[in-house]
Amino acid sequence: MRVLPSERVLSNGSEGTPLPDSAGEQPPLIRRTELVATALVGLLIISIIAVLYFAKAFFLPVVLAFVVGTMLSPVASFLERYRIPRSIAALAVVITVAAGAAFMVALISSTLMEWSTRLPELAARLKDKLHVFDRLLALWQELQTMVGGGTDTQALGMPKVEWVQPTLEFVSPTFTEFLLFFATLVLFIASWRDLRRALIMNFGDHDARLRTLRILNEIEVHLGNYLLTVTIINIGIGIATGIVCALTHMPSPGGLGALAATLNFIPIIGPVAMFVVLLLVGVLSLPTLGSGVMAAVAFTGIAFLEGHFITPTIIGRRLSLNALAVFLMLAFWTWMWGPMGAFLSSPLLIVALIVKEHLVPVNSPQLP
Template sequence: MGARIASCACGRDIVRVLPSERLIPGNSEGEPLPDSHSELPPVIRRTEFVAFALAGLLLIAVVTVLYVGKAFFLPVVMAFVIGTMLSPAASFLERCKVPRALGAVLIVIAGTAVVAFAVALIASPVMEWSTHLPELGAQLKDKLHVFDRPLALWRELQAMVGGSEEFPSFQLPKIEWVQPTLEFLSPTFTEFLLFFVTLILFIASWRDLRRAMIMNFSNHDARLRTLRILNEIEVHLGNYLLTVTVINVGVGVATGLICALTGMPNPAGLGALAATLNFIPIIGPIAMFAVLVMVGLVAFPTISGALMAALAFGGLTFLEGHFITPTIIGRRLALNALAVLLALAFWTWMWGPMGAFLSSPLLIVGLILKEHLLPADSPQLPQA
């Protein structure tokens, strides 16, 4: 074809092949690269997708059952959580030669007495104010006359931009919501009875329940892991209850002193209300701030005087939430603010105010289970 023939000195002919005429050995048609048509594994396999779907359906079913069966699950779960918190006290009484069953009854009676005392402090001013609601409403409406000028300016601005000059007049909220709210907050007698009976039996038999859960596994590693989980839940929930109770009592005492120094009516009742509401994260302090504003508007002739106690309480809760509580509880129980908010919203929607109280303890239990049950050799992301 286009090959060149040359002769060497020895007389032999040498055939030179041009580069364009060289052939690749093997199949003349060429073969694709080994990985050019190879299929990569999917990001999510079909079996994994099915597992995720089943887990999602199971989660939806569990949430539905918990929501529909609130009358049963709420007192039982609350008894389990509070019983786990109080079990160290029962163990202490048992070491002091007090039978565990008797210790459980004594602990429940003591806790009920403390709650009844706080409710009595709160109920006294509430009952007194409820009998004077029309007068208090008229006083509150008179105090809000300072907003007449801003409302007039708003009407003028609406007229200038061509909007409607009508502006809704300020009206106090009606009292029709009181009865549904009380019904929402007040459990039935059956729920109370189920809670107390379950709580006493749980505290009295907690040691046997622990042993049964641990011995239910035949593998030594599984038993050891279960023991560690139960011990950690018991210790951390007990520390959480003790720490939060001490902090909330301190907040209540400080709030009572603030109310007494600023001249607010019934400082003891307001302090007890602050301590009680502070058990509910985020929502409790906000509700207490609103209560102090409303009481101050009724009790004081000026807006500045009415807001003194509320502003001081706001500063107190800021210090407590950002410095005191994280320092005392420590990094081990320092919960992410977003996780606390989402847990609070979910359990409040699920079970109301009692669910809000249980949100942080249940979040702690979930974090402990996550640390022990997820594999420890999970990939670690590089630090940013």
């Protein structure tokens, strides 16, 4: 009798039960080409991140101009319908936005200058109000003495200001970056229509052209709606904060409202920073600690309503973003480009989601 190759013989010499070939059940091995391709993609991503980080002075103004220009292009197109040349419309839009930003900066700067002239008085007030913590500080000194820290009280003095200069360098862009941003913004808005056409016609396939057109249209619409909606909401936040500051007798309610509206453009970090500012200003300027925290507590309620009810209702599900994705993008771009990177985190996330939706479509799962 003929024995098939797939059959095995038991140790006693009799025919055994046919067993499957073990070679066919081996797990699939990772091919060398796939490993090399994955490594090359990882190295490419690392190289791009390194270039964006070390060439921040160039890429930050350019990317910021591209994102803001995409948001403002519909306004220039609207003005162009009334026979206004595209270049003049772009210049008018940029000048209007710059004037609004300068007005907000002027309100905030006047408040900061006023407070800077009152620093000695505010320091004396703060020292008087911190007497309630004298016993706690005495206990802390005793604890330091017990653990061998000595009786040196300089550790409880004013902190060093070595962080001031690095912080200013981190926050403040240079004049060259401002100039590059505004020049790129005007030229981008003025030539956005031609850039769209060139980018679409760069593809030879009809389907690829149509997909690119849809991506660009959706990016322009979504970024424009995002800027308009967020600006209106932040202006409302600023007005509400100014009213609260006026009712609680806080100094310079207009400047604090403008600061709240400006900081609210930065997700997560902005409201937290504004809460700290209101808390410090209230404690320093108002006679009691209870009255000093009222504005900060009221702002917390305003920010909670805005973040959990107002913004999701107005923006809707189409522009709603996952909280974890927003936080990770915020952390990454803040580390990469500072406060301007924090401002760009949500628009860049919107762009990435739109591109992913068109290039890697995912069918919605069907429930059984």
